Amino acid sequence: xxxxxxxxxxxxxxxxxxxxxxxxxxxxxxxxxxxxxxxxxxxxxxxxxxxxxxxxxxxxxxxxxxxxxxxxxxxxxxxxxxxxxxxxxxxxxxxxxxxxxxxxxxxxxxxxxxxxxxxxxxxxxxxxxxxxxxxxxxxxxxxxxxxxxxxxxxxxxxxxxxxxxxxxxxxxxxxxxxxxxxxxxxxxxxxxxxxxxxxxxxxxxxxxxxxxxxxxxxxxxxxxxxxxxxxxxxxxxxxxxxxxxxxxxxxxxxxxxxxxxxxxxxxxxxxxxxxxxxxxxxxxxxxxxxxxxx
Amino acid sequence: xxxxxxxxxxxxxxxxxxxxxxxxxxxxxxxxxxxxxxxxxxxxxxxxxxxxxxxxxxxxxxxxxxxxxxxxxxxxxxxxxxxxxxxxxxxxxxxxxxxxxxxxxxxxxxxxxxxxxxxxxxxxxxxxxxxxxxxxxxxxxxxxxxxxxxxxxxxxxxxxxxxxxxxxxxxxxxxxxxxxxxxxxxxxxxxxxxxxxxxxxxxxxxxxxxxxxxxxxxxxxxxxxxxxxxxxxxxxxxxxxxxxxxxxxxxxxxxxxxxxxxxxxxxxxxxxxxxxxxxxxxxxxxxxxxxxxx
DNA sequence: CAGAATGATGCGATTTAGGTATTATTATGC
DNA sequence: GCATAATAATACCTAAATCGCATCATTCTG
Numbered sequence: 001x002x003x004x005x006x007x008x009x010x011x012x013x014x015x016x017x018x019x020x021x022x023x024x025x026x027x028x029x030x031x032x033x034x035x036x037x038x039x040x041x042x043x044x045x046x047x048x049x050x051x052x053x054x055x056x057x058x059x060x061x062x063x064x065x066x067x068x069x070x071x072x073x074x075x076x077x078x079x080x081x082x083x084x085x086x087x088x089x090x091x092x093x094x095x096x097x098x099x100x101x102x103x104x105x106x107x108x109x110x111x112x113x114x115x116x117x118x119x120x121x122x123x124x125x126x127x128x129x130x131x132x133x134x135x136x137x138x139x140x141x142x143x144x145x146x147x148x149x150x151x152x153x154x155x156x157x158x159x160x161x162x163x164x165x166x167x168x169x170x171x172x173x174x175x176x177x178x179x180x181x182x183x184x185x186x187x188x189x190x191x192x193x194x195x196x197x198x199x200x201x202x203x204x205x206x207x208x209x210x211x212x213x214x215x216x217x218x219x220x221x222x223x224x225x226x227x228x229x230x231x232x233x234x235x236x237x238x239x240x241x242x243x244x245x246x247x248x249x250x251x252x253x254x255x256x257x258x259x260x261x262x263x264x265x266x267x268x269x270x271x272x273x274x275x276x277x278x279x280x281x282x283x284x285x286x287x288x289x290x291x292x293x294x
Numbered sequence: 295x296x297x298x299x300x301x302x303x304x305x306x307x308x309x310x311x312x313x314x315x316x317x318x319x320x321x322x323x324x325x326x327x328x329x330x331x332x333x334x335x336x337x338x339x340x341x342x343x344x345x346x347x348x349x350x351x352x353x354x355x356x357x358x359x360x361x362x363x364x365x366x367x368x369x370x371x372x373x374x375x376x377x378x379x380x381x382x383x384x385x386x387x388x389x390x391x392x393x394x395x396x397x398x399x400x401x402x403x404x405x406x407x408x409x410x411x412x413x414x415x416x417x418x419x420x421x422x423x424x425x426x427x428x429x430x431x432x433x434x435x436x437x438x439x440x441x442x443x444x445x446x447x448x449x450x451x452x453x454x455x456x457x458x459x460x461x462x463x464x465x466x467x468x469x470x471x472x473x474x475x476x477x478x479x480x481x482x483x484x485x486x487x488x489x490x491x492x493x494x495x496x497x498x499x500x501x502x503x504x505x506x507x508x509x510x511x512x513x514x515x516x517x518x519x520x521x522x523x524x525x526x527x528x529x530x531x532x533x534x535x536x537x538x539x540x541x542x543x544x545x546x547x548x549x550x551x552x553x554x555x556x557x558x559x560x561x562x563x564x565x566x567x568x569x570x571x572x573x574x575x576x577x578x579x580x581x582x583x584x585x586x587x588x
Numbered sequence: 589c590a591g592a593a594t595g596a597t598g599c600g601a602t603t604t605a606g607g608t609a610t611t612a613t614t615a616t617g618c
Numbered sequence: 619g620c621a622t623a624a625t626a627a628t629a630c631c632t633a634a635a636t637c638g639c640a641t642c643a644t645t646c647t648g
Binding site: 017018019029030033034037050051052053054055 | 593594595596597
Binding site: 001002003004043044045059060063064067068070071074075078079081082083085086091092279 | 295296297298337338339353354357358361362364365368369372373375376377379380385386573
């Protein structure tokens with residue numbers, strides 16, 4: 001059976017006239033007759049009751065008309081969706097991220113993309129960077145927002161999207177709050193309000209390494225699970241905490257933010273994707289992301 | 295596009311191997327390759343990512359797989375329904391009836407038919423006999439239960455389904471309740487509890503004719519709209535009413551049923567259908583009806 | 589009864605689809 | 619690292635299907 005036959009059948013059912021239907025189908029009348037006949041043979045059912053002067057649908061024909069219309073409609077819709085997928089206007093975009101990549105810009109980009117490509121479904125997954133890189137390589141993730149610095153020769157393409165120093169938050173009435181900047185040597189003497197090692201070992205060790213560059217060890221104060229709790233303890237004067245510099249835009253009353261005098265730790269987030277996969281969705285997302293930058 | 299291509303696509307999507315898929319499709323591998331290629335060309339989309347060793351669905355392919363399955367499923371279901379319609383096991387059966395044709399047997403037959411052919415939809419329409427005959431002739435009604443006596447040479451086939459005399463109902467304590475039968479001459483002197491002329495003029499006049507055979511006129515008592523009301527008046531001793539003889543099977547307490555001495559009025563219901571239409575639904579219905587008779 | 593309308597049929601040319609044999613490429617094993 | 623097996627694509631041929639044109643057959647109309 002051919003879709004053309006179904007289309008012919010639908011047109012003929014509307015016209016109830018072989019000649020006129022054939023005209024609408026840009027074909028001659030005899031092949032249309034044979035097409036319908038072939039369809040009827042295949043279905044083993046007469047779809048039209050016809051003598052040499054009149055054509056009308058049989059009961060079976062009336063039923064099959066509904067079905068044929070439904071089928072053709074669905075097929076046509078599917079073809080349109082496929083075309084949209086080819087343009088990156090439909091489909092599912094899977095994006096990975098690490099916790100610290102969720103910035104204002106990230107959220108705004110998501111919103112813009114959703115506005116511009118409303119038919120695209122975005123699936124967001126939080127994953128550590130190495131897992132994201134593996135997932136992008138094998139294709140189960142389209143795009144990743146990762147901490148890992150990829151080599152320029154890496155099989156994945158990437159661009160830096162965040163590159164900013166970590167700064168510290170202090171209580172307003174803290175003695176160091178008077179200074180312009182704070183030295184790591186001073187910091188090491190002050191209690192660090194931090195999260196427990198088990199929560200994010202990679203980041204935890206990375207901070208330790210930051211101190212270790214200067215042969216220092218942080219002095220640990222309270223361990224808290226959530227950022228908000230950390231800010232409360234800092235505001236209470238129990239020590240300091242670390243955060244990416246742009247996070248202080250949404251600064252809290254009672255806290256002061258200070259840069260660290262020496263080069264210390266930088267938050268570097270890259271957006272990575274697999275150029276080998278040639279996915280229009282990805283290209284569109286990157287475009288929207290870059291627009292947002294400008 | 296051919297349905298065969300969709301089926302091939304579905305099988306290949308399941309096997310992800312041209313050779314095995316071709317085997318399942320009872321064809322060779324090269325034509326399957328070409329079929330898929332042709333489908334991809336028509337859709338202007340690659341459905342499979344494949345090198346010479348591996349076959350896997352693209353995102354577009356995964357989407358189209360769902361659609362193709364839905365389409366083929368629907369088409370297959372439609373074909374089955376068409377086949378069932380050809381056997382008279384599916385479709386819509388339109389049956390006309392007149393009020394007095396609704397007997398126990400009628401209802402039981404409907405139930406049997408519905409049990410035996412659960413996929414058939416029965417549409418019942420109350421219509422006077424002449425309209426039913428016209429509707430059956432033009433095909434808008436499959437079967438009619440009519441009062442009209444059709445000639446044997448009539449274009450519609452028919453069988454008698456009810457042929458029974460009208461009898462009368464009387465109050466138990468009515469003087470005539472003692473007699474074996476009642477004469478029309480006696481009846482004409484007794485008030486007839488009847489429905490108003492406007493409710494069913496044909497039947498009303500037919501009853502008048504019954505009396506007119508004997509140069510009589512009924513003596514009209516109360517006019518009531520419903521049978522139940524008539525029975526109440528009869529039980530109250532206000533006169534008699536007419537009813538088909540088998541209706542007294544469901545007789546009411548307080549009422550006595552008497553045959554009429556002279557030939558008077560007979561209820562004759564025929565079941566009529568159009569043999570020219572050759573509808574398996576109709577044949578099946580007639581079969582069930584005849585079974586019920588035996 | 590003649591003619592117009594209309595669906596079916598016959599026929600030849602073209603296109604399409606399937607089968608077989610072969611090729612090209614890639615993964616695997618020694 | 620090379621030979622071999624596996625596997626999808628391609629070439630080529632044959633068979634089938636489809637189309638357009640011409641014609642036929644039937645039926646409705648005046």
